Amino acid sequence: MAAAAHGPTHHSSTGIDNRKLLMWIFLASECLFFGSLISTYLIFKGQSLVGPFPDEILDIPVTSASTFVLLMSSLSMVLAVYGAEHGRPRMMKLWLLVTVLLGLIFLGFQVYEFRTFGHEGLNLTTNQFGASFFVLTGFHGTHVGVGVLILASLLLASFRRSGLGPEAGFHVEVAGLYWHFVDIVWIVIFTVLYLIPQ
Amino acid sequence: MTSDMAHGEAQLPEVQHKLPAIGPRQYVMIGVILTIITAIELWVSYSGLDAIIIPVLLVLSAVKFAVVVAFFMHLRFDSKMLTRLFVFGLALASAILVALTALFWNDSTISQTPVQEAAAGSGGGEAAAGGAAAVQAEVAVALGEFFVTVAAETSAGGVQFNVANEGAIPHNLRVARSDLAPDALPVAAGIVDEAQVDVVASTVDVAAGASDSATATLEAGAYVLFCNVPGHYQLGMHAPLTVR
Numbered sequence: 170m171a172a173a174a175h176g177p178t179h180h181s182s183t184g185i186d187n188r189k190l191l192m193w194i195f196l197a198s199e200c201l202f203f204g205s206l207i208s209t210y211l212i213f214k215g216q217s218l219v220g221p222f223p224d225e226i227l228d229i230p231v232t233s234a235s236t237f238v239l240l241m242s243s244l245s246m247v248l249a250v251y252g253a254e255h256g257r258p259r260m261m262k263l264w265l266l267v268t269v270l271l272g273l274i275f276l277g278f279q280v281y282e283f284r285t286f287g288h289e290g291l292n293l294t295t296n297q298f299g300a301s302f303f304v305l306t307g308f309h310g311t312h313v314g315v316g317v318l319i320l321a322s323l324l325l326a327s328f329r330r331s332g333l334g335p336e337a338g339f340h341v342e343v344a345g346l347y348w349h350f351v352d353i354v355w356i357v358i359f360t361v362l363y364l365i366p367q
Numbered sequence: 368m369t370s371d372m373a374h375g376e377a378q379l380p381e382v383q384h385k386l387p388a389i390g391p392r393q394y395v396m397i398g399v400i401l402t403i404i405t406a407i408e409l410w411v412s413y414s415g416l417d418a419i420i421i422p423v424l425l426v427l428s429a430v431k432f433a434v435v436v437a438f439f440m441h442l443r444f445d446s447k448m449l450t451r452l453f454v455f456g457l458a459l460a461s462a463i464l465v466a467l468t469a470l471f472w473n474d475s476t477i478s479q480t481p482v483q484e485a486a487a488g489s490g491g492g493e494a495a496a497g498g499a500a501a502v503q504a505e506v507a508v509a510l511g512e513f514f515v516t517v518a519a520e521t522s523a524g525g526v527q528f529n530v531a532n533e534g535a536i537p538h539n540l541r542v543a544r545s546d547l548a549p550d551a552l553p554v555a556a557g558i559v560d561e562a563q564v565d566v567v568a569s570t571v572d573v574a575a576g577a578s579d580s581a582t583a584t585l586e587a588g589a590y591v592l593f594c595n596v597p598g599h600y601q602l603g604m605h606a607p608l609t610v611r
Contacts (some may be wrong), residue, residue, distance in 0.1 A: 180379040185446050193449045197456025204460025208467040218537055218574040233409055240405060244398035247439045251394065254386055339384075342441075349440045353432050360428035364412040365421055 192343050196350045203354050206308060207361055210301040215367070217296035221289055224367040228282070235278035236359045239313075242271035243352040246320075250345045254338035258327065261341060265324045268348065272317040279310045302362065309358060312351045319344050387444035397438050404431050502527045502582060506608070508592060510538040510573070513602035515592050520609045527582045528592075532573040538594045538604070542568040542583060549591045549605040557597040564591075572596065585610045 181187050214223075245267040252260030283303070286292070291299045323344055327333050333340050408427050411420060437443040442450050503524040509516040511534035530540045544565040545552060553563045567590075568583035587610050594604035 179382040181382055182379050183446070183448060184380040184382060185448060186382045186384075190449070190452075193452050197453050200453075200456040200460040201463060204463045205467070208464045211464070211468055212471040218572070229409070229412070233405070236405060237402065240401050241398065243401075243435060243439050244394060247394050248391055251391060346440055349435055352439075353435050356428055356431045356435070360408065360424050364408055364424050366412070366417070 186339065189339075189343055189346075192346050196346065199350065199354075203305075203309070203357075206301075206305040207357065210305050210362065213297035213301045217298045219296050221286075221291045221295070221298075222367070223298055223302075223362075226286060226289055226291055227363055227367075228285070229363050231278065231282065232359065232363050235275050235282075236355065238271050238278070239275045239352050239355050242268050242275070243349050245271060246345045246348045250338070250342050253333070253341035258332055258337070261337070262324060262327050265320055265327070265341070269317055269320050269324060272313055272320070272348075276310060276313055276317070279306065279313075282306075305358065305362070309351070309354055312354070316344075316348045316351050319347065385444065387441050389438065389444070394438070397434060401431055401434060501525045505529055507531070508540055509533050510540065510594055510604065512536065513594075513599055513604045515540075515594060515604050515606040517592055517606050517608055519607070520611060521585070523585055523587045523610050525582060526585050526610075527580055528568060528570075529578065529580050530570055530573060531578045532575055535575050536596075537572040537574050538596055538599065539572050540568075540570045540579075540581065541566050541593050541595050542581070542585075542608070543591050543593070544586075544588060545591045546589050547591070549593070549607045552591060552593065552600070552605070554601065557601070558595050559593060559600050561595065587611055 179186055181190075183190060245264045249261050249264035249268060252258070252262075252264060286299075291302075293300055293303045323333065323341060327337070404427055408424055411423050411427070414420070416423070436453070442453065501524075503526070504521050505527045506518060506521050506529070508528050508530045510530060510532045528540060528542060532538050541559065541561070543552070543559075543561075544567055553560045567585065568581040570579045570581045573579045590608040590610060592606045592608055593600050
């Protein structure tokens with residue numbers, strides 16, 4: 170069943186599918202990208218000349234809720250991968266749909282947070298906190314948005330007569346790698362930006 | 368050609384698709400564990416255990432990170448090469464973090480909070496004057512976009528410059544002994560080259576609407592007051608001061 174879900178056999182010098190290897194190389198490079206943004210945030214921490222300052226404006230209960238939503242989307246994603254890899258398309262579609270919805274809810278939380286901060290006078294150019302906060306969380310949100318588009322297109326494609334084809338398990342697994350990566354980046358951001366005292 | 372390529376590819380190892388020996392029930396269990404860890408993180412962040420709060424939060428976050436990577440991303444069941452690759456990326460990212468924070472941590476050229484700034488500003492002013500000077504005269508200086516307003520003259524001796532930033536962005540004040548015209552000081556890379564002029568008093572960056580002071584013992588002669596935030600001097604932030 171596993172072989173059927175994964176489709177035709179491939180050969181590569183590493184014994185790993187090159188497309189999957191490419192995704193992992195991409196994710197490793199993304200570590201550097203987010204590592205630099207988090208470093209910038211830490212360097213600017215406590216250096217703002219004018220408010221609003223982080224301890225006045227960050228809403229930890231609301232962000233905890235959005236963190237929970239993203240964490241649960243990782244669970245739904247892995248269940249979708251399981252369905253795809255074990256030839257259970259209905260299970261795959263259901264959990265892909267749940268993952269897309271949870272991703273959209275997370276983005277909704279972020280839009281709400283950004284708008285609230287804007288009303289309270291914090292934007293990209295207000296101070297060092299605003300600049301580093303919006304660039305870091307904005308790039309993360311963009312990644313979530315791209316992930317939602319990838320998963321939504323997989324979900325739409327799965328409704329074709331041929332479904333996702335003989336490599337359905339592979340496609341969903343690789344998309345899942347990206348999605349989980351977005352989740353683990355948020356695990357770090359949530360701790361560094363929100364939970365550690367200002 | 369195509370058959371050659373196909374033949375060549377067949378020489379290579381076959382791609383392995385070993386499915387992880389883990390099912391929905393275990394995934395849900397892992398999800399529950401991650402939720403519990405998140406709840407513990409929240410509790411710790413509100414607990415007030417100041418001494419251990421940061422290391423505890425970092426460890427809990429690292430555990431969540433590792434669990435997602437190992438089980439949800441299947442790295443525990445996949446080729447070791449992928450683990451090495453990802454850990455290499457993480458190690459480089461950590462090196463960037465350490466290098467950048469070591470370079471810039473508490474760097475005085477990065478703007479400070481107003482409280483730190485006031486403390487550093489008065490200290491800086493005294494240092495530039497070569498120790499605490501007895502103040503015999505006070506001179507009001509207004510900074511803004513893009514002007515420096517100050518009285519034309521003051522008397523020699525201990526002078527305190529009371530600096531008010533009336534503009535919308537941070538500015539600073541430099542007082543330099545110079546016979547050059549106020550707009551003719553040597554400039555390099557958008558700022559007055561302070562190595563080439565005799566700066567006798569200075570403040571750090573003063574936030575919009577804030578004020579600061581600096582003291583110096585001035586001898587009779589010509590002085591130039593200017594802002595040395597990059598570009599501001601050339602935009603007109605300079606004024607002459609004669610000390611008699």
